[in-house]
Amino acid sequence: xxxxxxxxxxxxxxxxxxxxxxxxxxxxxxxxxxxxxxxxxxxxxxxxxxxxxxxxxxxxxxxxxxxxxxxxxxxxxxxxxxxxxxxxxxxxxxxxxxxxxxxxxxxxxxxxxxxxxxxxxxxxxxxxxxxxxxxxxxxxxxxxxxxxxxxxxxxxxxxxxxxxxxxxxxxxxxxxxxxxxxxxxxxxxxxxxxxxxxxxxxxxxxxxxxxxxxxxxxxxxxxxxxxxxxxxxxxxxxxxxxx
Numbered sequence: 001x002x003x004x005x006x007x008x009x010x011x012x013x014x015x016x017x018x019x020x021x022x023x024x025x026x027x028x029x030x031x032x033x034x035x036x037x038x039x040x041x042x043x044x045x046x047x048x049x050x051x052x053x054x055x056x057x058x059x060x061x062x063x064x065x066x067x068x069x070x071x072x073x074x075x076x077x078x079x080x081x082x083x084x085x086x087x088x089x090x091x092x093x094x095x096x097x098x099x100x101x102x103x104x105x106x107x108x109x110x111x112x113x114x115x116x117x118x119x120x121x122x123x124x125x126x127x128x129x130x131x132x133x134x135x136x137x138x139x140x141x142x143x144x145x146x147x148x149x150x151x152x153x154x155x156x157x158x159x160x161x162x163x164x165x166x167x168x169x170x171x172x173x174x175x176x177x178x179x180x181x182x183x184x185x186x187x188x189x190x191x192x193x194x195x196x197x198x199x200x201x202x203x204x205x206x207x208x209x210x211x212x213x214x215x216x217x218x219x220x221x222x223x224x225x226x227x228x229x230x231x232x233x234x235x236x237x238x239x240x241x242x243x
Contacts, residue, residue, distance in 0.1 A: 049193055058190045063155040064241055067188055070158030074216035075229065077238045087182055087240055088114045091147065094180065094238070095120050100144035104128065104176060107167035108149045111182075116147075128169045137171050146176035146234065150183040153239075154192040157215060160239060161195055164210035173212060179234040181214065185243035 005013070023037075030037040058066060068078040081087055091114065095103065104126045105111045117125045126139055140146065148168070152161040160181050164170040173179055189195055199207060218233035229235045 056191060058155060063188045063190055067155040067158050071216060071239055076216040079240050081240055081242050087242055088119060090240060091180055092119045095123055095145060098144060102143045103145045104140050104143040104172055105147035106149060106172055110149055111147060128172055129166055136169055140171035140175040143176040145178045145180060146172045147180045148173045150181050152195040153183050153188045154195055155188055155190055157192050159192060160214040162212045163208045165208055170210045170212055174233050176234055178236040180238045182240045182242060185241055
């Protein structure tokens with residue numbers, strides 16, 4: 001590098017050389033395609049969703065039906081329940097059916113009210129982040145079942161949205177073998193955009209550390225499209241729609 005040049009001059013010279021190389025490269029492609037090289041950015045007259053989509057709305061029963069159909073189509077399970085007492089019964093029956101020995105749940109009042117400790121005396125029930133001596137990621141990874149409350153859901157994409165906090169560790173929904181997610185029916189929206197706007201309105205400073213979109217059991221496939229279930233998350237997911 002020429003030491004007589006200032007740092008700014010050197011950077012400017014390098015940028016000019018880089019842009020010249022870029023123009024030559026793109027020009028060669030345009031020539032082979034027999035199309036003129038575009039120098040100006042194309043116009044973008046439309047921003048965001050069109051008005052007809054923003055106005056798209058299903059009634060409550062349609063939201064439930066569409067969420068159920070879409071969630072089941074990707075391998076998930078949906079149960080329609082009326083009360084949290086029925087939720088407690090479902091979790092108890094499922095835990096007994098699976099011979100679950102270890103369950104981890106979020107530290108949420110609705111989940112505390114289920115009294116799973118009394119219903120499942122032979123299983124170990126751990127409540128996220130209640131013991132500072134515990135390694136909670138490891139505890140979640142060895143859990144048979146994770147239980148979470150869903151913050152939002154979108155029927156069109158069958159997506160459940162679970163936010164993280166000190167009482168709602170992301171590991172509870174990501175690491176156990178089976179996930180049981182409880183969705184209060186009023187939290188099911190038609191479109192995912194109805195959920196996303198909540199985060200826009202909250203502002204960056206109020207966003208949680210993690211926003212997790214769960215649209216069924218973990219699914220992963222390699223370049224040959226060999227599908228594997230449960231590689232990056234629970235292989236079995238139950239969505240309990242309550243209310």
